[in-house]
Amino acid sequence: KLYSTTTDVKSVLSKASKLDQVMNLLDDKMMMKSILSYPVTRRLRTIEPNVYQDGDQIYDPVYLIPVFYHSLGPECVVKCQQFVEKHCLAYCLMALSSRCGLLRAVVYNCLVRFEQHLVSQRFYCKEQLLTMFTLLKQSIKKSNLKLAPIVALFLSKLVDLFTHPESKIYRTITRFLLKQPYIDLVHIPLFGELFHSSTVEYKYERGWILNLLKHGIKDTIDYTLCTKAYVFKTLMAFYDCSLCDDSIKLEILNVFYSTSKIQDMLMSLLFDYGFLLWLQVIVKNCSSESLMLLSRIIQNIGLRLTSIDNQVQLLEFDCLLWLFIRRLKNETTIASSIADNVLSTLMKYQENLKPNQSSLDIKQIKHILICRLIPPIIENITLVHSGKLGITIVGGIGNEHFPTDHGIFIVDKAQLQTNQPLHLGDRLLSISSGDNINDLRFVTHADAKRIIESACRHSNIVTLRVGRARSVETSITPPEAQPKSSLRTANVDRLATHQSEQDNEVMFRAVEESKRLQVIENSKHQGQQRTETVFNGNRRGRFQLD
Structure with a gap:
């Protein structure tokens, strides 16, 4: 339950008649905890108190x-400096994000009464507080306005900064307040300036704004503000940047953990931002502390994902679970309880799935993974030709070789010395001849052929930008020795014939190694033409390409 204060002084606090007596009984650390973990759903008039995750460590706003x-009435004597230093003013500002309109109305009256006492007193941060009140009154255009929790927490942190002028971010905040005659309540204040700061204290400023996001995301309106500011795209892109150290990575994961607690926000992350695929990438090289946060995020996803019927999202979550379990096997410093929690989440997740979702076709798994392959290696290959490159291509918009993938792929090539650097299965990204560069990523099959032929006519030296997994030596025989078949069908059928172990293990190995799928370079060999796709495990799957 939410406690009004610590148990041993609860009865004393309820009988206190003066504000200074009340504030002396308040604990500073618990007050800060109450601000950061403020329950926005708490209502002023309730029959029974709600139960919150941190209910035994925060004060009850009711x-x-x-x-x-x-205690702030006109007839009362109020020590404004003590009211500020005890974080009472910051607590009132945070309460402006409450969903209860009656509670917000009481808070607005508290702020009016405090401002009346503040005008007649003198202490070191009086002018800053009066400036903030003036800007806040000019920003609120609607009676009893509900603030976004991120904005309310920002105002609360402003009050704390006013009492600590030695803070590294003090000048930045004061410039922000003096820059305009109001505070923008429909955007995240200073996100771009602090996250992309170029000052000497850029690490501190970046950590400060991420801490604000971590504790401020509590409602769907916060998600709207984050979407406007491109917060999630920025954080996902910055995570793998060389400027992102381990502490910032932890703060970024904490932001996503706070977001994953709310159903609507989590579903939007999954469908609009490719959140599961991003987690699959970072789970392999993250630290032990990050693994603990990832386990909590996975638990939140598993508890909320069973209610949807999207097969792709369910498949991606299955892949994430197995990658995470594989990562735990190689981790010696992480607590065993984390692994137990993830395994229990996996069991509950599979039990809650509908019967038609509980078992996925292994061929469908392999096919989706192959189609989602992103080549980790991109090379520029310069070729000297005599009019034709001697390659056969497939794919393009409207003529996809893989469903949902309109890339241009090489499926055959002549045995010419000039095109030896090209591999079967290479994805053509662009072709250039002279100063002309033509993009081949978003074109139809006919346009791709026309662009390649035009580049060959323009110059006998062309440069192909291709994407591939990695180079592995193999041997290839003449094309007539190989039966013609669909690349997609051959891939799936040949991979399926090598699955004699449990389906779960097969699915995991496909996920782990499919991103390193490769098509093999040419060399002469007698008897047959083949292409091997090598998985770095104990088994190898092979299939033919037409």
Whole structure:
């Protein structure tokens, strides 16, 4: 339950009649915890108190806000400096994000009464507080306006900064307040300036704004503000940047953990941002502390993903689970309880799936993984030709060789010395001749042929930009020795014939190694033409290409 204060002084606090007596009984650390973990769903008039995750460590706003209201009356003597230093003003500002309209109305009256006492007193941060109140009044255009929790927490942190002028971010905040005659309440304040800061204290400023996001995301309106500011795209892109150290990575994961607690926000992350695929990439090289956060995020996803019927999302989550379990096997410093929690999440997730979702076709798994392959190696290959490159291509928009993948692929080539650097299965990204560069990623099959032929006519030296997994030596015989078949069908059928072990293990190995799928370079050999796709495990799957 939410406690009004610590158990041993609860009865004393309820009988206190003066505000200074009330504030002396408040614990500073618990007050800060109450601000960061403020329950926005708490209502002023309730029959029974709700239960919260941190309910035994925070103060109850249903009790504390009315106490402030009656103690700030015009007839009362109020020590404004003590009210600020005890974080009571910051707590009132955070309460402006409450969903209860009656509670917000009481808080607005508390702020009006405090401002009346503040005008007649003198202490070191009075002018800053009056400036903030003026800007806030000019920003609120609607009676009893509900603020976004991120904005409310930002205002609360401003009050704390006013009491610590030695802070590294103090000048940045004061410049922000003096820059305009109001505070923008429909955007995240200073996100771009602090996250992409170029000052000497850029690490501190970046950590400060990420801490604000971590504790401020509590409602769907926060997700709207983050979407406007491209917060999630920025964080996902910055995570793998060389400028991102381990501490910043932890803060980024904490932001996503806070977002994953709310159903609507999590579903939007999964469908709009490719969140599961991003987690699959970072789970392989993350630290032990990051693994703990990832386990909590996976638990939140597993508890909320069973209610949807999207097969692709379910497949991607299965892949993430197996990658995470594989990562735990190689981790010696992480607590065993984390692995137990993830395994229990996996069991509950599979039990809650509908019967038609509980078993996925292994061929469908392999096919989706092959189609989603992103070549990790991109090379520029310069070729000297005599009019034709001697290659056979497939794919293009409207003529996809793989479903949902309109790339241009090489499926055959002549035995010419000039095109030896090209491999079967290479994805053609662009072709250039002279100063002309033509993109081949988003074109139809006919346009791709026309562009390649035009480049060959323009110059006898062309440069192909191709994507592939990695180079492995193999041997290839003449094309007539190989039966013609669909590349996709051959891939799936040949891979399926090598699956004699449990389906779960097969699916895991496909996920782990499919991103390193490769098509093999040419060399002469007698008897047959083949192409091997090598998985770095104990088994190897082979299939033919037409």
